Amino acid sequence: MSDPTVPAPNGARNYPKGERRRAQIIEAAFTAFGQVGYRNASMVQLAAACGVSRAGLLHHFPTKEALLEAVLAQRELQDDAHFFNSGAAAQAAEDGLEYFAGLIRLLAHNQENPTIVSLFAVLSSEATAPDHPARPYFVARYDRVRREAQTALENLSRRGLLRSHVDAEYLPASLLAMIDGLQVQWLLDPQAIDMPTQLRARLREIIHAEIP
Amino acid sequence: MSDPTVPAPNGARNYPKGERRRAQIIEAAFTAFGQVGYRNASMVQLAAACGVSRAGLLHHFPTKEALLEAVLAQRELQDDAHFFNSGAAAQAAEDGLEYFAGLIRLLAHNQENPTIVSLFAVLSSEATAPDHPARPYFVARYDRVRREAQTALENLSRRGLLRSHVDAEYLPASLLAMIDGLQVQWLLDPQAIDMPTQLRARLREIIHAEIP
Numbered sequence: 498m499s500d501p502t503v504p505a506p507n508g509a510r511n512y513p514k515g516e517r518r519r520a521q522i523i524e525a526a527f528t529a530f531g532q533v534g535y536r537n538a539s540m541v542q543l544a545a546a547c548g549v550s551r552a553g554l555l556h557h558f559p560t561k562e563a564l565l566e567a568v569l570a571q572r573e574l575q576d577d578a579h580f581f582n583s584g585a586a587a588q589a590a591e592d593g594l595e596y597f598a599g600l601i602r603l604l605a606h607n608q609e610n611p612t613i614v615s616l617f618a619v620l621s622s623e624a625t626a627p628d629h630p631a632r633p634y635f636v637a638r639y640d641r642v643r644r645e646a647q648t649a650l651e652n653l654s655r656r657g658l659l660r661s662h663v664d665a666e667y668l669p670a671s672l673l674a675m676i677d678g679l680q681v682q683w684l685l686d687p688q689a690i691d692m693p694t695q696l697r698a699r700l701r702e703i704i705h706a707e708i709p
Numbered sequence: 710m711s712d713p714t715v716p717a718p719n720g721a722r723n724y725p726k727g728e729r730r731r732a733q734i735i736e737a738a739f740t741a742f743g744q745v746g747y748r749n750a751s752m753v754q755l756a757a758a759c760g761v762s763r764a765g766l767l768h769h770f771p772t773k774e775a776l777l778e779a780v781l782a783q784r785e786l787q788d789d790a791h792f793f794n795s796g797a798a799a800q801a802a803e804d805g806l807e808y809f810a811g812l813i814r815l816l817a818h819n820q821e822n823p824t825i826v827s828l829f830a831v832l833s834s835e836a837t838a839p840d841h842p843a844r845p846y847f848v849a850r851y852d853r854v855r856r857e858a859q860t861a862l863e864n865l866s867r868r869g870l871l872r873s874h875v876d877a878e879y880l881p882a883s884l885l886a887m888i889d890g891l892q893v894q895w896l897l898d899p900q901a902i903d904m905p906t907q908l909r910a911r912l913r914e915i916i917h918a919e920i921p
Contacts, residue, residue, distance in 0.1 A: 532838055537748045615837060622830040625896035626744060636897045643901070660874070660914075667910035670894055670902055671887055677894075678886025684837035685848045689855070690882055698879035702872075702914050 519557050522547045527568050531616030534623050535565055535631065562630040569620070569634055572613065576603060590645040593653035597700055598709045604676065604692040614680045621677065643669040653704060663703045675699060731769050734759045739780050743828030746835050747777055747843065774842040781832070781846055784825065788815060802857040805865035809912055810921045816888065816904040823896065830892045855881040865916060875915045887911060 525547040529538050540561055544554040558564040580586050580599045589596045607614050624631040646669035653659050676696065683690040700708055737759040741750050752773055756766040770776040792798050792811045801808045819826050836843040858881035865871050888908065895902040912920055 533748060534746060534835060536746060618834040618837060621893055622834040623746060625827060625830060625893060632897065639894050639897060640901070662872070663914060664910050667907055670891065671907055671911055674890025674894060674907075675883055675887040677890035678888065679882065681833055681837060681889060682851050682882055682886060685844065685851055689852070695879055695883055695886075698876050699883055702875060 522557055523567050523571050526564050528612055531612050534619045565631055586645050590648040593649040596649035601693045601696055604696055608692050618680045642673055658705050660703055734769055735779050735783050738776050740824055743824050746831045777843055798857050802860040805861040808861035813905045813908055816908055820904050826892045854885055870917050872915055
């Protein structure tokens with residue numbers, strides 16, 4: 498399945514074969530970026546990893562930036578599909594317990610897919626460089642996810658489910674940061690870390706109710 | 710100052726000029742690794758960034774791996790110096806309140822030094838790749854820091870300073886993860902995140918006493 502939010506050049510979306518090839522390229526680039534990082538991956542190597550010629554790759558993605566954008570969009574689609582039955586995190590956030598239950602499901606899913614975790618950990622830190630092409634994407638993404646978490650926490654606060662000593666102002670960045678940091682520790686030492694269990698324990702510190 | 714735990718080849722440590730040059734190289738490599746990552750930095754570029762010839766660089770550091778080790782050791786020395794008056798995190802952990810006060814100081818210091826933060830964020834995630842030369846370093850480092858945090862939390866538990874709903878088993882990985890994740894968010898959006906304030910708020914969720 499190709500990502501409808503990322504237009505394919507030359508009308509490739511209209512042709513099943515082009516679509517399939519495009520999806521294969523995104524899949525292979527996903528792995529390559531996660532293994533060696535964006536900067537270190539060359540279009541020549543990416544073409545080889547995707548099993549297409551350099552010209553074939555450029556037909557679908559004229560620049561490495563365009564390919565990166567497609568890979569990041571693909572990751573978000575996958576996340577949202579696993580994240581919540583409604584398919585959208587922003588919607589899930591209206592019910593705080595549902596939102597955090599979805600986050601736990603997402604971590605459980607990621608823990609079966611090291612490639613996704615690796616891609617995200619490597620790209621998000623690489624993208625902190627001022628000139629990195631994915632920097633605007635990640636700045637906007639963190640801003641958005643912090644706001645989603647804030648919506649979920651406000652819902653829990655209204656329902657009286659936050660513990661009394663909790664200062665919710667700091668929680669969106671704090672929870673998101675913990676999830677990111679756990680990814681690195683888990684990639685380095687999978688036996689030492691269980692990501693969904695860690696998130697559940699963290700939520701128990703701030704929420705009265707048990708997350709479903 | 711050179712790092713006494715990293716032996717310099719050819720007895721360079723015995724000569725102040727060699728020492729100074731060595732320290733300058735580590736300093737420049739520190740910046741370069743933090744900007745483009747370890748994989749992407751070439752010895753030719755590093756030599757240029759350090760203002761030495763390639764031969765001059767190889768005299769001090771025969772491989773990029775050797776240079777990386779020296780940079781990581783240097784970062785730890787700097788950390789410990791800013792971390793605690795005794796100069797050692799492991800010692801600080803014997804007093805839980807002192808340990809976490811030191812961690813807050815470390816984050817305040819890092820927040821004035823984006824190069825340190827960037828180096829760590831980029832290298833630690835890059836090093837999650839199975840074949841990365843810094844992977845063993847980071848696996849060992851996380852294991853060690855988790856144990857230090859555990860010692861500090863056990864001290865607080867014995868003193869009755871942990872809140873009753875806290876399950877201390879998960880806290881070492883959780884706290885460390887939050888600190889790591891905050892670095893990425895702060896690098897991407899310095900206005901949105903204050904790292905020491907975030908850590909203080911997090912500690913308030915788990916500890917009765919105020920951190921000095």
